[in-house]
Amino acid sequence: MPFACARASFGSRGGCWLKRAGNGLKFMTFLSRIHRTAGVFLVLTILAGCATQPQEPGSGPQVYDPIEPVNRVFFAMxxxxxxxxxxxxAFVYKTALPDPIQDMVRNFLRWLRSPxxxxxxxxxxxxxxxxxxxRQLFVNGLTVGLxxxxxxxxxxxxxxxxxxTLGYHGVDGGPYLVLPLLGPSNGRDLVGRVVDIxxxxxxxxxxxxxxxxxxAIARNGTSAVDFRARNFDQINELKASSVDYYARLRSIYLQRREAVIHNGKVPDSALAADGSKEFEDFSPTDRPRSVTGALPAKSN
Known part of the structure; x- marks a missing residue:
């Protein structure tokens, strides 16, 4: 009976109250997501900032891959x-679409990333x-980046x-990581992915x-297909010529990340343990059906 009276006295304002309650619930859910994201960001920042690569006297720079067994599982996936x-x-993409259309896809993805x-x-x-x-953001925006x-x-x-940006300001890369579906990364670059959002x-x-x-799925998926199509034969050859494809790709990734941090001016400390510059021999291309540098014969 009291419940019935309360419901009766609620009157026409009930719908408004429920709507406000729903909005409040959505706001709390949004705050909860922000708190979770902030917590992940804090943990990843500590991970990237505190982890350092081990060095052995008399040897070259060492790859820091403390969870290699887990990384290899994700790599296999x-x-x-x-x-x-x-x-x-990627094969259908590069075969069916003319080069100008592929260029438009690439241009659109770059335009979206301009900010x-x-x-x-x-x-x-x-x-x-x-x-x-x-300039690219506004000028190319006249054609929606195409x-x-x-x-x-x-x-x-x-x-x-x-x-x-973190690497430019001296933050160490931290542990090497292989992310499911996203591929090679490290602690610092994982933090970067979160912040870029x-x-x-x-x-x-x-x-x-x-x-x-x-x-996000559409953008990442399209970028992956576009990259795979533009480097189709080179990646297949890299796989076929590698004794340990995981180790070789890890070496190329880490060296290339150091290269882009320094805008191509790579310090000696960024070289692999054997002093090689394998990343210079395999440079991913951004043009359809173009040829990258010759693949190195040596496998890491």
Whole structure:
């Protein structure tokens, strides 16, 4: 009876109250997600900042891979996805789509990433690259990023991410990691992936976690297919010529990350333990059906 009276006295204001309660619940859910993200970011920052690569007197720089058994499990999973999903899809992509269409896909993906590049370039004090990325954002925006109006001009594209920003300011790479579906990384670059989400305007423009997740999956999936298609034969040859493909890809990834942090000027400390510069021999391309450098005969 008291419940019935209370419900009766609720009146027409009940719907309004329920709506406000629902909005409050959504807000609390949003705060909860922010707190979880902040907690993950804190843990990853500690992981990337405190972990250091072990050095042995008289030897070259050592790869810091403390969870190699786990990484190799994820690596095997990724290779399975590549063999049965990514590689066939990339083959159809590069065979069916004309080169100009592939270029448009690449240009669109770069255009979407321009705000992240601008933010990280400014954090590194690189105003030139920030200016180039800003021009690309607004000028290429006239065609929704499908056409790169700056191609061949003096404002070429150079990607920057927060992992590079941390490296530029002296943060060590931390442990080597293989992320499910995302591939090679390390503690520092994993933190960078999280921070770059907050630099991306689509994070705030698109409403609803379902829509944001769908866009993220579509962007990452398209980028992976585009990269695999542009380097189709080179990656297959790299696999076939490697005694230990995991170790070889790890070496190439770590050296290339040091290269992009220093904008191509790689310090001697970034070389592999044997002093090789394998990353210079295998440079991923951004053009359809173009040829990268000759693959090194040596396998790590």
């Amino acid at each position: 990724n290779e399975t996805v590549d063999t049965f999903v990514l590689q066939p899809t 992240v590049v601008i933010a990280n370039s400014l954090l590194q004090g690189d105003t030139d690259n920030a200016g180039n990325a800003t 056409i790169d109006w700056g191609h061949g001009q003096d404002w070429g594209y150079r990607n920057e991410d927060f992992g590079q 907050f630099f991306d305007p689509l994070t705030y423009i698109v409403s609803g976690p379902g829509a944001r997740n769908a866009i």
